[in-house]
Amino acid sequence: MLNCHVTSVVEGTCDHRFSAVRTAFETNFAERGEVGAAVVVTVEGKTVVDLWGGSRDGVHAQPWEASTIADFYSAGKPIVATLLLQEIERADIGLDAPIADVWPEFAQAGKEHATIRHALCHRAGVPAIRRDLTNEDLWSWSTMTESLAETAPWFEPGSRHVYHTNTYGHLIGELARRLSGSTPHALLERFSREFDVDLHFGVAQPDLARCADMILDREASPASLPLDDGGEGSMILRGYFNPPGYSSFGVVNTEQWRMAEVPSTNGHGTARGLAGFYSALLEPGRVMRPTMLTEATAVQSSGPCPVLGQDVSFGLGFQPSTSQRPFGPDEGSFGHFGTGGAVGFADPKTGVAFGYVMNHVIPRWQSTRNRALIGAVYESL
Numbered sequence: 001m002l003n004c005h006v007t008s009v010v011e012g013t014c015d016h017r018f019s020a021v022r023t024a025f026e027t028n029f030a031e032r033g034e035v036g037a038a039v040v041v042t043v044e045g046k047t048v049v050d051l052w053g054g055s056r057d058g059v060h061a062q063p064w065e066a067s068t069i070a071d072f073y074s075a076g077k078p079i080v081a082t083l084l085l086q087e088i089e090r091a092d093i094g095l096d097a098p099i100a101d102v103w104p105e106f107a108q109a110g111k112e113h114a115t116i117r118h119a120l121c122h123r124a125g126v127p128a129i130r131r132d133l134t135n136e137d138l139w140s141w142s143t144m145t146e147s148l149a150e151t152a153p154w155f156e157p158g159s160r161h162v163y164h165t166n167t168y169g170h171l172i173g174e175l176a177r178r179l180s181g182s183t184p185h186a187l188l189e190r191f192s193r194e195f196d197v198d199l200h201f202g203v204a205q206p207d208l209a210r211c212a213d214m215i216l217d218r219e220a221s222p223a224s225l226p227l228d229d230g231g232e233g234s235m236i237l238r239g240y241f242n243p244p245g246y247s248s249f250g251v252v253n254t255e256q257w258r259m260a261e262v263p264s265t266n267g268h269g270t271a272r273g274l275a276g277f278y279s280a281l282l283e284p285g286r287v288m289r290p291t292m293l294t295e296a297t298a299v300q301s302s303g304p305c306p307v308l309g310q311d312v313s314f315g316l317g318f319q320p321s322t323s324q325r326p327f328g329p330d331e332g333s334f335g336h337f338g339t340g341g342a343v344g345f346a347d348p349k350t351g352v353a354f355g356y357v358m359n360h361v362i363p364r365w366q367s368t369r370n371r372a373l374i375g376a377v378y379e380s381l
Contacts, residue, residue: 010053012038012066020376021049028369029054036064036212037358038271039373042279044351049377050272056212056359069198069268070212070357071252073338074165076267079199079277080172081120081317083187085288085296087179088116095295095316099124102178105149114157119171120316121300122161125153127307128238129167135251138243139260141183145174154235161314163307165239166246169264172317173201184263195287197276199269203258211268212359214252214340236307247339274344274355278335282346282353297334321345325366328352328378341367343374350381 009029014022021041028034036054040047056064088095093102095117100107106114111125118124129144130151137143148170155162164171173184180187185202192199203211245251248265257266284290296316305312313322318334327333327345335345335354340361346353354377356370 010051012049012051012053013047014051015048018049018377018380020379021373022051024372024376025051025053028372032367032369032372033360033362034358034369035060035215035360036068036070037356037360037369038064038066038068038070039356040271040275040354041377042275042353043381045279045283047275052271058213058215064212064359065210066272067198067210067270068212069200069203069207069210069270069273070342070359071214071248071258071266071268072274072342072344072357073248073265073267073340073361075274075336075338075342075344075357076199076201076263076265077168077172078317078319078334078336078344079188079267080169080176080184080201080263081296082277082281082287083184083191084116084120084172084176084179085292085316086191087176087187089288089292091179093179095120099175102175103149105146108150109152111153111157114153116175117300117316118158119175120296121314122164122168122305123158123301124164124171125155125157125159126151126167126171127154127162127164128235129242130238133243135243135245135256138245138251138262139256141170141173141261144170148174154232161301161303161305161312162235163305163312164264165307166262166264167239169201169262173261173263183261185261192273195276195280197269197280198273199267199277201263201267202261203268205259208255208258211253211258212357214248214359214361216249216252216361217363232306239307269357271355271357274342274357275353276355278344278346278353278355282348282351297332326374327354328374337366337370339363341370343370352377352381 038052041049251257299313302313321327321333330349333347
């Protein structure tokens, strides 16, 4: 490992072969509006890039540090899915078992035939909750999961996919809780200790001081939105804004949000943590059986999605690399983007594991920043 050239905003180390990644990271600050961020790359388990820089607040008063953790939004979906897949292996139950076998209350309102596989690949029919909820409800795991269980499906489970933007974490997390007896927070803390990764669903009080302030380009509000028209528009809007802070708007930098368990949306961690998670997955059998990982990272559902507004493909919690959402040039790569640009992925062909977190949230998942970093990794191989 060689020390990277240090600028006024960038610190860390990288192998000289990956100097293009360092250059892209510095350019993100100089030309692409980056505020604070970190990127880590490992190859076959060896760290070749570990960089951080900028500020963890919007007024540039607090420098981003090696231990800074950030909300990585939907990049947490494969993590909560992995926690469930591990419990499925331990319980020796099938992916095509009904959700109600594990969570009997979920069978309400016509969802008795929804399966665990449907839940994992966004086909369970509950991308939004029908009961009107408040942000106080958002801090209550039991209220959120009870409301999800009672929701009549927005479409016949298994008939199509609709991205479960925010409900995914409560759906998958409650299945994991029912199988293990532990909350997603507790399961991830155990996982993080075992695999030495800095990842959290619900930040502990002592770690709040490490959190980066998320800077949203624009705030959104559910005020005056037609949440009760009963159609697909209502489904999409409720998925984002019921409860009002479900997508983090208005609450993102509060202690309540950081300490809550919203695994689809408020996972916090470091770039080292994301890269370490994917590096562990690349070691055969270390996290889950190879056959399970193969199934989880293969396309389980593909086609148009009204939430994402395009044709998409889903695995079991993971996104397989596609031309619309690529994780580098290699087929077989898998991972997940998060709103604003955070991303973690693994490439079995090259042995690359990648993690990137940031605090300047821009619309959608892909950005010039993460594309530049990923492109520089493959330029360096």
